[in-house]
Amino acid sequence: MSRIVELAELIQANNKILDDHLRANGVPSPSFNDTCPPALDLPPDIAAARQTAIAATDELLDLLLGPIDKMFLEFIKITCLDSMRAASKFGLAKSFPAGTTTTFARLAEASGLPEDATRRLVRHAVAHRVFQEPSKGVIAHTALSNAIATVPHMDATLNAWGESIGLATPRMLDALDKWPKSEEPRDAAYTLASGSNLTFWEYLAEHPEKTKDFADAMTFLSRGVGAQKEWLLDYYPWASRTAPGGTVVDVGGSQGGIALALAERLPGVKFVVQDTPQVVGGAPKNANDRVSFQAHDFFTEQPVYGADIYLLRQILHNWSDKYCRKILGALIPALKPGAKVVINDHVLPEPGVLSLFEERAARQHDMRMWPLFNGKERDEDDWRAVLASTDSRFKITEIIRTKGSELQIIEVTWEG
Secondary structure (H helix, E strand, C coil): CCHHHHHHHHHHHHHHHHHHHHHHCCCCCCCCCCCCCCCCCCCHHHHHHHHHHHHHHHHHHHHHHHHHHHHHHHHHHHCHHHHHHHHHHCCCHHHCCCCCEEEHHHHHHHHCCCHHHHHHHHHHHHHCCCCEEEECCEEECCHHHHHHHHCCCHHHHHHHHHCCHHHHHHHHHHHHHHCCCCCCHHHCHHHHHHCCCCCHHHHHHHCHHHHHHHHHHHHHHCCCCCCCHHHHHHHCCHHHHCCCCCEEEEECCCCCHHHHHHHHHCCCCEEEEEECHHHHHCCCCCCCCCEEEEECCCCCCCCCCCCCEEEEECCHHHCCHHHHHHHHHHHHHHCCCCCEEEEEECEECCCCCCCHHHHHHHHHHHHHHHHHHCCCCEEHHHHHHHHHHHCCCEEEEEEECCCCCCCEEEEEEECC
């Protein structure tokens, strides 16, 4: 049997598992209609079947394309993000409700763009299934355009992405050529792309109106299937690692989503959420009397002493090893013997462990952190090295890998 037939049968078998589950539970089959839910909530075994079908479909597509057409497809994909950003940035997706239609003239009026520009943008979007054109000149929503219009923070994510990673990535090789050994965030591709001589973080500090989009984007991305906070909440043994009256510090914890969820599960435990003044200023007020917010620069000495746990969720991947050592080192004066530092971040897989589709999803995170921050994703050896080079008293006691989660949980015990 040829590989393309083998893959087709694998796709069919796993699609049937998914389809049987959806039918049994009264869930509509995936479609491009604007009534289709924006995401599927699946149990682990069904999610695994879906993932197998996706990986096989990806491999089959590449085999059918061949090397040259594969290259051309990647060229085309670059512009897909522009279609989604246009639907958000110019208010196209929100200008008419699902279940109705509109015209190019009305879209142009809503967006403030010339009608010719609107038509070109929207028809490009239609080719990527962002909107549909059921008859000439008549535009309706698809599942994707309706999600852009209605899913909380999806529009902010597109805006933040376009002004950060979307801006920096095209200059990545230029930055690598100019600063091949640098660990400095100012020597990232973002600095070249923005033309400002500012790091991304400095840019946010000078443009507080962009900070909300970035914080909202982090909230949205944390709800992604592989990055949902539930993986961290459910699979780390919080109760056995915290004492009654103890404290958990969420370093760089944005607007407190993790802390507020944990506070409901851990009565008697106090939580301190630390972030920049701009982010903390937008945090919910009086949501829980055991959750407090504190402006803190995590490169400076940790001000909360003797906590049970210090959480770093998707923080260290933003930074090179040099700056990771500074962040971890700033915790040391506050750590009591046996304190836990919980790192919730990617642990890159060993080659060949995952399908190439799954490995690509992991590796592409590294290719985001690099151009934007001069940061990096790390494999297990990398994590052990950066911790040991910070202080030998940092000991990894457990790495919790959960099937279906993009992020792993690294428990580090302070043996000071």
